[in-house]
Amino acid sequence: MSEGKILKREPAFQGKVIDVAVETVELPDGSQVDLEMVRHPGGAAAVALDDQDRVCLLRQYRHASGGWLWELPAGRIDPGETPFATAQRELLEEAGLQAEDWTELGVMHSSPGIFTEVIHLWFARGLTSVPVEHEHGEVIEVHWMPLVQALDWCNDGNITDSKTLAGLYRAGALIRNRLEILSEDPGC
Structure with missing residues (x-):
């Protein structure tokens, strides 16, 4: 076909x-x-993990969902901008963070029956704090929590945002895979 x-x-x-x-x-x-x-032009999101294995989550007011959601730093791809540049910009603007190490976590389709939006997911490490630059109309609180707790929140329904669910699950799988490889290496 x-x-x-x-x-x-x-x-x-x-x-x-x-x-x-x-x-x-x-x-x-x-x-x-x-x-x-x-x-929709698409978007990008960042799973930012610090040296204590805490993930940066935003508690953000979303009128369309009827209240507050837990989300990853994320946003729309601007004209002429790459998905990676969007992830970097949104991490900076929403969470006040820059990252040295980035790993691509793939894409997700937010609602493919009606939306053309594709969200690019990234894993960010080597974090440095910088001043937060929230856009007008954004009501955001920046929070840090252990990745294990965030994954529990995915499983128990505290986190319902699809990009955040996908990003956290993929980051968790990436970390597990890296740990398995290290544990299998006799030189470690």
Whole structure:
């Protein structure tokens, strides 16, 4: 089967961040369907871990979710910006941190049935504190907690944000894999 293609696009709304339209799409099986699509430039998030294995989490007010959420430092990719540069910028602006060591943790699709948004996840170590530069309209508290506790919060429902769940689980798996490799190396 071939990939789907857009046959017709009827714009409904153009905002600062999103573009909403009804798209008539030919699916890979040849059938046609009208889909309401929200186009988004994508984003990036950083799992920042300090030398005491504490992760930086933001407690952020989100009107759309009806209150406060626990999240990783993250944000929208600006025009001309790479996902990596976005992760670096958002870690700086939201958490007041710079990192020396970065490892890519892959991507995630936030809601692929309707949104085109792809979020790039990064693991950051070698942290240095710098002044926080929250944007207008951001209500954020910066918190540090043991990664083990954050993973427990993922499992018990205290953390519900999808990018944060994916980022923390992937960072936890990366650390476990590195520890297994070290424990198997007879030279360690």
